[in-house]
Amino acid sequence: MTSLHKTTSPASEISTAADLLQQWIGLDPSTIGLAAIDRAVRIRMESIGQSSQSDFVALVRSNTMERDRLVEEIVVAESWFFRDVQVFDFVRRFAITLASMPHRTPVRILCVPCAAGEEPYSVAMDLLDAGLSADQFTIDAIDVSQRALERAAQARYSPNAFRNADLAFRDRWFLRERGVCVLNDAVKACVHFFWGNLLDKVFQTQHPSYDIIFCRNLLIYLTSQARWRVEQTLDTLLVPDGLLILGAAEPAILKGEWLPAGAASVFAIRRGVRVADKTISRRHSVPTDTSQPSIRPTTPSVPPAVVNADAAQPHIQASNQTLESVLHEAGVLANSHRYADALAMCHTHETKNGPSPELFFLMGILHQSVGDLDRAEGCFHKTLYLDGFHEEALLSLALLASQRGDTRMAEKYRLSAARAFARKASS
Numbered sequence: 001m002t003s004l005h006k007t008t009s010p011a012s013e014i015s016t017a018a019d020l021l022q023q024w025i026g027l028d029p030s031t032i033g034l035a036a037i038d039r040a041v042r043i044r045m046e047s048i049g050q051s052s053q054s055d056f057v058a059l060v061r062s063n064t065m066e067r068d069r070l071v072e073e074i075v076v077a078e079s080w081f082f083r084d085v086q087v088f089d090f091v092r093r094f095a096i097t098l099a100s101m102p103h104r105t106p107v108r109i110l111c112v113p114c115a116a117g118e119e120p121y122s123v124a125m126d127l128l129d130a131g132l133s134a135d136q137f138t139i140d141a142i143d144v145s146q147r148a149l150e151r152a153a154q155a156r157y158s159p160n161a162f163r164n165a166d167l168a169f170r171d172r173w174f175l176r177e178r179g180v181c182v183l184n185d186a187v188k189a190c191v192h193f194f195w196g197n198l199l200d201k202v203f204q205t206q207h208p209s210y211d212i213i214f215c216r217n218l219l220i221y222l223t224s225q226a227r228w229r230v231e232q233t234l235d236t237l238l239v240p241d242g243l244l245i246l247g248a249a250e251p252a253i254l255k256g257e258w259l260p261a262g263a264a265s266v267f268a269i270r271r272g273v274r275v276a277d278k279t280i281s282r283r284h285s286v287p288t289d290t291s292q293p294s295i296r297p298t299t300p301s302v303p304p305a306v307v308n309a310d311a312a313q314p315h316i317q318a319s320n321q322t323l324e325s326v327l328h329e330a331g332v333l334a335n336s337h338r339y340a341d342a343l344a345m346c347h348t349h350e351t352k353n354g355p356s357p358e359l360f361f362l363m364g365i366l367h368q369s370v371g372d373l374d375r376a377e378g379c380f381h382k383t384l385y386l387d388g389f390h391e392e393a394l395l396s397l398a399l400l401a402s403q404r405g406d407t408r409m410a411e412k413y414r415l416s417a418a419r420a421f422a423r424k425a426s427s
Helices: 002-007 010-025 034-048 053-062 064-074 085-099 118-129 146-154 168-173 224-237 323-335 339-353 357-369 373-386 391-404 407-426
Strands: 107-111 137-143 174-177 180-183 191-195 210-214 238-245 258-260 268-275 278-281
Touching (some): 053 064, 064 146, 085 210, 085 238, 146 191, 210 224, 357 391, 373 391, 391 407
Parallel strands (some): 107 137, 137 191
Antiparallel strands (some): 174 180
8 A cells, every 4th residue: 555655646646635535524626626635735744744645645544633634724614794694684583483482492503514603603693682582592503624613612703704784793792802803702602613524424413403504605515425415414404394594506406305495585495395296395383484474476377477466575676776675575586486576676676776796696596596597607607797706606607517517617617716715714
């Protein structure tokens, strides 16, 4: 074995390291490129004074600590507080509905991966601001990166973690200390951090079921086999009427019977069940969110623009609405399968107020949802024209390229997305 490694080329050793990462964490090497893996390997080799790549690969095979340190160099632990505000709006209403049920146990929430804690802490702040007490919910936050978990435990954040226009939450829950923001201990106490790997066979047995699971922007980095394993794990961990939150490009790559959760976000989905070749929603024990109007999906026999008279519907005309409200109401329409109406709302707003990357991105997701991949691709390109570092548009284009079988372009888009992530993380 030793002599074989000595005769192997460096390129082959990097490929071997990529294969090991694929086995350990399900990483699809094409999503970040072999150059990034090569860089991570070299960083670890220099840190331990190792000059032979073959010897280093042999080391990470046998030494779990060094394996985890290599994973540290690969994992992109980049996030910010209240990323995609509309998602948190829906999760808050969903959690309040659950918490208000008689004899209800604490609402259980999982964030995996959790990066440096921005997402689970956002959930905790939001629920506390909504009036829930700390004993009405519990949040588990899990990541494969020990370094990210250490940063999360410290809960000290630079200005880069605060990217939203409304930063009132920062004044309520953080103290300024020498250029960083330190999180309030009351929020920290609501979140429990653990190391974990979704691909571990014991992961499911180590954690009880959850009412809400955040798993955003992980699946897009995994191989198809690893995605399916993670999806099965999430399906097992989610209660029958639970809520699963994914990244923008991820619902389309799931294999199971999942349905839009409705209201507020096209990225919130719930489990469906296949009965007589029809997918129906499993909504038995969780009450309908009464804070939002009831919206009925349009039936196939009724044109998409027709509105049921007895159901409150969003306004289709968007000429006088803000971009934020258009994105919100278009999401409501999309979650009711009224994709044509959602697109009409977006087009109306664009005609009246001009283009925006957020608008084009949503339009791309809508076209993708109905299988119009050419128009979806066009919208994602328009998104990048206005925002060249829109990583979710880049990842969506990578997904479309993979579906076409164009692996070269898929890797190019994924590398660009990785650079966009790195650029935002360093800014």
